[in-house]
Amino acid sequence: MRDQYDVVVVGGGPAGTTASGLLSKWGRRVLLLEKEKFPRYHIGESLVPGVMPVIEDLGATQILEELGAIRKYGISLLWGDNPEPWTVRFDEVCPFPYTYEVKRAEFDNLLLAHTRRLGTTVIEEANVREALFEGDRCTGVRYSHSDDVIDVHAPFIIDASGQAKIMARRFDAVGWHSDLKNLAAWTYFQGGSRYDGQAAGNIVLENRPPGWLWLIPFSDRTCSVGFVAPSTEFTASGLKPADVLYQRLDEALEVKRLLAGAVEVSQVRTAKDWSYTCERMSGPGFIQAGDAAAFIDPLFSTGVMLAMRSASAAARAVNNILDEPDSEASIRQSYEDGYRAFLDVVISFVRFFYDPSKKVVEYFEKARELVDPMEQLKAREDFIILISGLVATHPIMDYVPKAPVTASSSS
Ligand SMILES: Cc1cc2nc3c(=O)[nH]c(=O)nc-3n(C[C@H](O)[C@H](O)[C@H](O)COP(=O)(O)OP(=O)(O)OC[C@H]3O[C@@H](n4cnc5c(N)ncnc54)[C@H](O)[C@@H]3O)c2cc1C
Numbered sequence: 001m002r003d004q005y006d007v008v009v010v011g012g013g014p015a016g017t018t019a020s021g022l023l024s025k026w027g028r029r030v031l032l033l034e035k036e037k038f039p040r041y042h043i044g045e046s047l048v049p050g051v052m053p054v055i056e057d058l059g060a061t062q063i064l065e066e067l068g069a070i071r072k073y074g075i076s077l078l079w080g081d082n083p084e085p086w087t088v089r090f091d092e093v094c095p096f097p098y099t100y101e102v103k104r105a106e107f108d109n110l111l112l113a114h115t116r117r118l119g120t121t122v123i124e125e126a127n128v129r130e131a132l133f134e135g136d137r138c139t140g141v142r143y144s145h146s147d148d149v150i151d152v153h154a155p156f157i158i159d160a161s162g163q164a165k166i167m168a169r170r171f172d173a174v175g176w177h178s179d180l181k182n183l184a185a186w187t188y189f190q191g192g193s194r195y196d197g198q199a200a201g202n203i204v205l206e207n208r209p210p211g212w213l214w215l216i217p218f219s220d221r222t223c224s225v226g227f228v229a230p231s232t233e234f235t236a237s238g239l240k241p242a243d244v245l246y247q248r249l250d251e252a253l254e255v256k257r258l259l260a261g262a263v264e265v266s267q268v269r270t271a272k273d274w275s276y277t278c279e280r281m282s283g284p285g286f287i288q289a290g291d292a293a294a295f296i297d298p299l300f301s302t303g304v305m306l307a308m309r310s311a312s313a314a315a316r317a318v319n320n321i322l323d324e325p326d327s328e329a330s331i332r333q334s335y336e337d338g339y340r341a342f343l344d345v346v347i348s349f350v351r352f353f354y355d356p357s358k359k360v361v362e363y364f365e366k367a368r369e370l371v372d373p374m375e376q377l378k379a380r381e382d383f384i385i386l387i388s389g390l391v392a393t394h395p396i397m398d399y400v401p402k403a404p405v406t407a408s409s410s411s
Contacts, residue, residue: 005031005121005154006322008141010128012038014051014304015290016160017111018311019318021058024119026319031152033126033143035164038112042104043186043271044298045224046203046216047072049096050305050389054312060114067110069100070201070219075387078206078254079353080360085254087199093381094388101201101216128166131157131286138167138285155325156318157286160311165292168278179351180275180297182211183234185241185268186226192262203301206255207356208248212299213255222265225255228273228298242268273297275350277343282332289314294343299350305389306346310339313396338396345370345393349386 009020012034020032055061074089091097100107116122123145132140132151140153159167168174194200194217204215211229218224227245237244245268249256277294281287290307317335321328352366364379367386371393377385385391392398 003153005029005152007031007156007158007318008033008152008154009120009158009160010141010166011035011160011162011164011290011292012112012115012122012124013042013108013160013162013290013307014111015162015292015307015311016158017108017115018054018058018308019158019160019289019315020120020122021060021111021115021118022312022315023319024115025059026315028319028322030115030120031154032112032115032120032122033128033141033152034112034122034124035127037124039105039109042108043184043269044104044301044303045218046101046214046301047099048301048305048387048389049090049094049099050302051308052096052099054308057312058111058114058118060111063110063114064100064107067100067102067106068219069102069107070217071098071198072101072201072203073098073198074202076195076199076202076204076254078204079212079356080207080358080363082360085204086360087202088380088384088387089198090384090388093377093384094390096388096390098198098201101203101218103218128161131159131166131170136284138283155285155322158311158314158318159286159288159292160290160307162291163295165278165288167283167286167288168280168292171280171283173279174276175279177275177277177347181231182228182273182275182297183231183241183270184226184228184273184298185234185245185270186214186224187242187245187264187268188222188224188266189259189262190222190265192223192259194258204254204258205299206252208252209356211248212356213248213252214298215255215258223259223262225249225259231272231274241270275347277340277347281336281339284328287314287317287332287335293339296343296347297350299353300346300387302346302389306343309342309389309397313339317396335396338394341394342391342397345386345391346389 006028009032216224281293289311364383367383368379
């Protein structure tokens with residue numbers, strides 16, 4: 001099949017549906033191939049305000065509101081030298097005062113349905129086996145669907161295959177961050193207590209050296225509770241990951257207090273949680289977005305934001321390339337430079353924050369050093385801007401543009 005589509009997108013997670021939705025909205029013919037049948041389970045349930053401008057751009061604000069997910073107005077932490085939990089609210093400085101805690105099966109399904117409405121052709125249970133190349137140019141993909149194996153060609157391919165990272169694996173281009181080789185174990189509880197008022201939707205992060213616990217409340221009174229620590233911590237304990245989680249929950253302070261009286265309603269799940277940045281995020285005829293380009297430790301719940309913001313930038317890049325094929329190399333380079341600059345800030349801060357021994361104000365000052373060296377805001381506000389994913393590091397990752405930008409205005 002040639003010339004039927006302008007773009008083929010691999011993967012129907014937040015990165016894939018953002019890229020396909022925006023390109024469809026701008027009049028491109030898009031095919032999205034997704035391996036699973038939706039709705040499907042996925043980890044990554046706490047959003048940050050940095051997703052909101054993309055959701056707006058997709059025209060999905062109202063339908064997301066109708067999902068009835070609990071609003072997340074801030075985060076609460078038991079971290080640093082402060083013996084009491086401390087809280088920051090997004091509306092102290094962000095233009096988006098809240099975001100949501102979502103069950104990803106529902107959230108991703110909603111975005112998949114929305115991209116269909118915007119005009120994307122979506123095929124579920126379509127497993128992309130390999131990318132097809134003519135010389136060094138990617139010209140399509142081969143996928144299996146039912147008993148068929150099908151080749152589809154298009155001028156541009158977007159790899160949004162998540163941690164399957166089909167392009168990065170093909171080019172052996174996954175750059176692991178050796179200091180962030182973590183493992184996560186998590187489960188779900190029903191009941192327990194919540195903070196009062198708007199803080200009821202806050203994620204709670206509690207440091208438990210050498211790792212940390214999360215508690216994410218949902219609107220149906222269940223919550224997601226997990227422990228993240230270096231993989232070596234789990235192996236050295238000699239315990240099953242589930243028992244490590246239970247042990248850490250038993251030692252916890254704030255998370256344990258909130259879980260008092262709650263009943264576990266799920267089996268414990270685990271995932272390898274190793275951070276990486278791909279050494280190349282694009283090539284002739286293709287571009288990567290979301291986890292297919294980079295994955296950063298979930299400490300600040302940045303995964304879906306990074307997926308949607310990178311996919312939004314990738315969609316703009318692809319849209320420009322389709323208009324100006326001769327500028328492809330510079331447009332792709334600009335995308336990679338912009339996204340790397342954004343990732344560098346996030347990962348530098350995650351590394352700094354992993355040291356729980358600091359004064360709370362030191363975390364704020366580090367945020368200022370990274371995002372606001374001219375000291376235009378208070379250091380606490382810089383911290384909130386940074387953890388919200390709304391930091392402006394490069395025009396490519398700016399959250400302001402609402403329409404496709406031209407190659408010259410984005411470089
Ligand atoms: C323990 C843990 C906790 C996390 N917590 C958070 C959190 O609280 N908040 C947050 O924002 N993020 C969190 N994340 C990160 C988040 O899960 C991801 O960053 C996010 O889902 C990335 O979105 P994506 O669209 O790039 O990939 P995905 O959401 O993984 O979507 C990729 C899609 O591609 C499909 N696919 C894969 N291979 C193929 C193929 N060959 N053919 C066709 N389709 C294919 C998959 O089925 C999938 O649907 C967490 C991650 C971990 C490990």
